Amino acid sequence: MTSTDAPQGPRPGQPPRDPRPGQSPQDPRPGQLPQGPPPGPEVPFQQLLERARALAARPGRSILGITGPPAAGKTTLAAKLRDELGAAAAYVPLDGFHLAHELLTEMGRVDRKGAPDTFDAAGYVALLRRLRDPGEGVVYAPRFDRGIEDSIANAIAVPPDVPLVITEGNYLLLRSGPWAQVSGLLDEVWYIDLAEETRLRRLISRHREFGRDAAEARDRATGSDQRNAVLIEASRDHASLVVSLGRW
Numbered sequence: 001m002t003s004t005d006a007p008q009g010p011r012p013g014q015p016p017r018d019p020r021p022g023q024s025p026q027d028p029r030p031g032q033l034p035q036g037p038p039p040g041p042e043v044p045f046q047q048l049l050e051r052a053r054a055l056a057a058r059p060g061r062s063i064l065g066i067t068g069p070p071a072a073g074k075t076t077l078a079a080k081l082r083d084e085l086g087a088a089a090a091y092v093p094l095d096g097f098h099l100a101h102e103l104l105t106e107m108g109r110v111d112r113k114g115a116p117d118t119f120d121a122a123g124y125v126a127l128l129r130r131l132r133d134p135g136e137g138v139v140y141a142p143r144f145d146r147g148i149e150d151s152i153a154n155a156i157a158v159p160p161d162v163p164l165v166i167t168e169g170n171y172l173l174l175r176s177g178p179w180a181q182v183s184g185l186l187d188e189v190w191y192i193d194l195a196e197e198t199r200l201r202r203l204i205s206r207h208r209e210f211g212r213d214a215a216e217a218r219d220r221a222t223g224s225d226q227r228n229a230v231l232i233e234a235s236r237d238h239a240s241l242v243v244s245l246g247r248w
Contacts, residue, residue: 043243045080048190051241052081055187056088056164063131063185066168068192069229070114070221071203073245074168077192081166090158092131094169096142096151097124112224113149116171116231121178124169128185131158131165146210170228173235183238191239199229 055062064081066074075093082091097120104110109118130136143155158165171179172189183189194202200221207217236242 042245048077048243049081049084051188052085052089052164052166056085058163058187060134061132061163061165062187063128063165063167065172065183065186065189066166066192067170067172067189067232067235067239068194069199069232070170070225071199071206072192072194074192077190077245078166078168085164088162089164089166090156090162092127092141092156092158092165092167093144094119094124094167094171095144096156097121097127098144098151100151101149114170115224115228116174116177116179119171121171121182125178125181125185128167128182132185134160136160170232171235173238174231175235175238188240189238191236191242193236193242193244195244 052064055064066078068074078091078093082089098113099107099109099118099120101110101113104113104118109115112118127139127141130139137160139158139160140154141156141158142151142153144151167186172182172186173191174180174182203221203225204214204217207220208214212220
């Protein structure tokens with residue numbers, strides 16, 4: 001499927017397309033940034049916006065998923081689409097389903113925060129099912145606050161007349177556990193690609209913005225975050241569309 005095709009993916013409830021053989025990224029050598037596969041084709045934002053408009057114009061409600069490794073630009077794209085579409089779209093990130101920081105500490109997983117087992121995946125699936133149900137009325141979703149490193153319940157309201165919900169997160173195409181139910185509840189899933197060196201630099205910069213020193217930021221980005229990125233990359237071939245945000 002090319003970036004200019006009208007949305008023609010399977011409707012929710014249909015089986016996902018068969019995966020194509022993928023290429024596994026190699027672990028980085030000490031002191032080097034990982035070298036992943038080349039990024040997907042750069043697609044102008046206007047083409048993506050028109051594709052999202054087509055989803056919003058379908059009868060009933062559509063849900064667009066945006067996925068990709070950490071710092072690929074998922075939030076940037078989702079927020080920009082939401083802003084352009086205005087009242088026709090709502091934005092519901094997966095990040096609101098992080099398990100509580102206190103609970104992750106008790107479970108011994110806080111150093112791996114962001115891994116698949118540090119989210120309430122079943123809760124996210126339940127929310128997507130409610131968003132698909134036209135009889136639900138207003139649906140409230142949680143929002144993750146990086147300032148407190150925790151989620152705030154019922155912080156996002158999705159009115160019943162919103163025709164398109166945009167959701168983004170790392171594991172929308174994962175094929176294990178409750179995650180395996182996610183893609184069947186989405187009308188399309190776009191995989192956001194980015195040159196690996198650029199992505200790692202962005203991710204290290206993000207960690208530094210939130211208080212880690214240079215060494216801690218790099219260790220996190222090339223450690224647990226990179227293991228998550230490899231897992232996410234393995235799901236790439238299940239996407240409806242693979243694009244790079246390029247310079248915009």
